[in-house]
Amino acid sequence: MSENNDFIAFHRPLIEADDIQAVVDSLKTGWITTGPRVAEFEEAFEQLVRTKYAVGVNSATAAMHLAIVALGLEPGDEVITTPYTFVSTSEVILYTGAKPVFVDVKPNDANIDPCLIEAAITPKTKGIMPIHIAGFPVEMDRVMEVARKHDLWVVEDAAHGIETQWKGVRAGAWGDAGAFSFYATKNITTAEGGMLTTNDESLADRARHLSLHGMSRDAWKRYTATGSWYYEITSQGYKYNMPDVLAALGLSQLRKIDVWHSIRQKYAMRYTEAFTPNPALQPPSVPEHGVVAWHLYPLRLNLEALRISRGEFIEQLRKRGIGTSVHFIPLNLQPYYQQTLGYRAGQFPVAETAYEGEISLPLYPGLRESDVDRVIESVIAIADESLA
Numbered sequence: 125m126s127e128n129n130d131f132i133a134f135h136r137p138l139i140e141a142d143d144i145q146a147v148v149d150s151l152k153t154g155w156i157t158t159g160p161r162v163a164e165f166e167e168a169f170e171q172l173v174r175t176k177y178a179v180g181v182n183s184a185t186a187a188m189h190l191a192i193v194a195l196g197l198e199p200g201d202e203v204i205t206t207p208y209t210f211v212s213t214s215e216v217i218l219y220t221g222a223k224p225v226f227v228d229v230k231p232n233d234a235n236i237d238p239c240l241i242e243a244a245i246t247p248k249t250k251g252i253m254p255i256h257i258a259g260f261p262v263e264m265d266r267v268m269e270v271a272r273k274h275d276l277w278v279v280e281d282a283a284h285g286i287e288t289q290w291k292g293v294r295a296g297a298w299g300d301a302g303a304f305s306f307y308a309t310k311n312i313t314t315a316e317g318g319m320l321t322t323n324d325e326s327l328a329d330r331a332r333h334l335s336l337h338g339m340s341r342d343a344w345k346r347y348t349a350t351g352s353w354y355y356e357i358t359s360q361g362y363k364y365n366m367p368d369v370l371a372a373l374g375l376s377q378l379r380k381i382d383v384w385h386s387i388r389q390k391y392a393m394r395y396t397e398a399f400t401p402n403p404a405l406q407p408p409s410v411p412e413h414g415v416v417a418w419h420l421y422p423l424r425l426n427l428e429a430l431r432i433s434r435g436e437f438i439e440q441l442r443k444r445g446i447g448t449s450v451h452f453i454p455l456n457l458q459p460y461y462q463q464t465l466g467y468r469a470g471q472f473p474v475a476e477t478a479y480e481g482e483i484s485l486p487l488y489p490g491l492r493e494s495d496v497d498r499v500i501e502s503v504i505a506i507a508d509e510s511l512a
Contacts, residue, residue, distance in 0.1 A: 132498060134447035135309045138384070138490040143376045150372035158336065161368035165375050169319050172286075172378065173294045173302070177328035179320040180366035180374075181335055184283040184305035187320035188253070189216040190364060191279045191301035194330040197222050197250055204244050205253040205281075206236045207454040207467070208475040213255055213281045214455055223465065225249070226456060228472045232409060233257065234422070237474075238266035242274075251277040256285035256295045258451065258484075259311075259417025260408065264290045264298040271299075279303065283318075286311050287385045289415035296321040301331075306370075311384065311419055312377035314370035335364040384489040388418035391487055391496050395421055398500045404429040404507040406481075420451055421487040423503070424478065432510045434481060441483075444502045449484045 150161055162180045169178040181187050197203065199221025205213055207226045214224035227240040236254045252271055254262040262280070271278045278299030282288065285295035286304055296302025301324070306317035322328050333339070338361030399405040406424040410416055425434055432440070438448050454475045456467035469476070485499055 131445045132447060132486050132491070132495050134449045134484065134486055135488055136490050137308050137313050138488065139313075139373075140380075143373055146372045146376035147369055150369045153368075156369045157367045158365040159368045161371040161375065162366050165366075165371035165378070166319070168375060168378055169304075169321065172381070173296045173304075173321050175294075175297050175302070175321040176323045177321065177325065179322075179328055179331050179335065180371055181318045181320060181364045182316055182366055183212075183307070183364075184281070184303045184318040185212040185216060186335070186362070186364035187301075187303035187318040187331075188213065188279060188281060189219055189362070190331040190334055191303060191320055191322070191327070192216060192220060192222075192251065192253075193334060194327045195251065195277050195279070195300060200248065201250040202246060202248040203251045203253055204241055204249060206255060206475065207456045207461075207472050208234050208257060208452055208478065209255045209281065209455070210283070210452055211455060211458070212283075213253055214461075217253070222250070223248075224455075226467065226472060228474045229257075229478065231474050231478070233260040233411070234475065234478045235260060235262045236267065238263050238270065241267065241270045245270075245274055245276075249274070249276060251279060251300075253279050253281055254299075255281040255283075256288050256417070258408070258420035258422050259284045259286075259288050261285070261288050261290035261295060261411060261414035261416070264293070264295075268298060282321075283307075283310070284419035285417050286419075287381065287415060287417040290411075291413045295417075297323070300324060301327060306374055311388070311417060312374065312381055314366070314374040314377075317366055317370050317374060334359060334361045337361040337363065385417070387489040387491075388487055389416075391491060392416075392418045392421055394496055395423070395485065395487075395500065398504065399423065402504060402507050404511060405503070418487060421485045422451060423483050423485055425481040425483065425507075427481050429512055430507070430510045431512050432506075434483065437506060437510070438483060440506045441502055444498075444506075446499055446502050447486060450479070450482055451484050452479065454479055 201222040282295040283305035288295035306314040338359030
């Protein structure tokens with residue numbers, strides 16, 4: 125926290141009275157782990173994303189891992205994705221003993237470049253994992269075209285994309301499966317949590333089965349009046365289930381998603397309108413055929429036009445009471461990926477350039493109009509004072 129008493133945090137989750145009451149009501153039922161609230165949340169999410177199935181889990185990481193295991197990924201296989209993401213996207217591939225194969229991103233949105241996928245396919249390639257970075261839609265029709273041509277599955281990392289759409293289809297409904305996050309910083313939160321979406325009944329059943337230790341179907345019902353104490357372990361599973369108390373919070377937050385998304389859109393447009401004329405600032409552009417979730421507002425600095433570095437720009441914002449973050453450090457720059465997989469700096473120039481100038485500004489429904497004014501005034505003042 126800054127020494128400024130009016131510090132504008134990079135993010136604050138908006139937890140309102142109805143959210144708190146929903147959690148309290150769930151606690152009062154005595155059922156706080158996986159149960160009926162999770163089933164309600166899953167059904168509501170199916171309706172939102174317009175998929176046949178949704179499986180509540182404890183993180184988007186868990187959702188991605190369950191999806192690729194259910195799709196049969198094995199040691200020695202390869203999955204094409206990008207280095208411009210949080211580590212969990214490629215981490216789950218490594219969990220299975222498979223290898224993440226990176227391709228570069230598009231300069232306008234830092235999403236996977238569909239033109240580069242085909243050249244990365246080898247006999248070992250089993251799937252593609254595109255990431256809807258910051259809630260900007262991947263060109264999923266082009267990704268799916270390549271996947272179908274080469275008989276590859278697709279798992280969408282839609283951790284940022286709960287409101288994202290491409291050509292009228294929701295993120296998480298294009299591929300074989302999608303993975304959503306309800307972490308504390310996401311557009312709706314369950315504190316920790318995630319959701320797997322799919323139209324494949326067998327994949328959904330397999331993921332649900334694996335999410336609770338590989339126990340026999342509907343094992344949670346053994347504590348209900350209609351359940352039985354007897355269960356069977358029929359697979360090697362994981363502890364990925366979502367508790368009811370978190371699903372209760374998710375259900376309450378989900379009811380407000382449209383209102384909150386409109387606020388994010390309004391603030392994002394205000395940022396873009398203010399920053400566009402400045403030669404040192406490059407705001408993100410909205411794709412013609414897409415809906416942006418605006419999980420993040422990724423402003424890029426034209427460092428050649430500035431006398432200060434990105435780090436100094438961030439520090440000056442902090443001194444003015446503005447919190448920021450950076451998304452993301454490309455994985456090919458991370459020591460583990462360099463030491464174990466042989467990646468190195470310079471391999472993915474578009475991703476690296478995007479990272480070098482990126483600043484994520486505060487963008488959430490709890491911001492006041494006056495907060496947005498301060499962010500705009502501060503960013504422009506620092507940019508103008510620092511022009512080369």
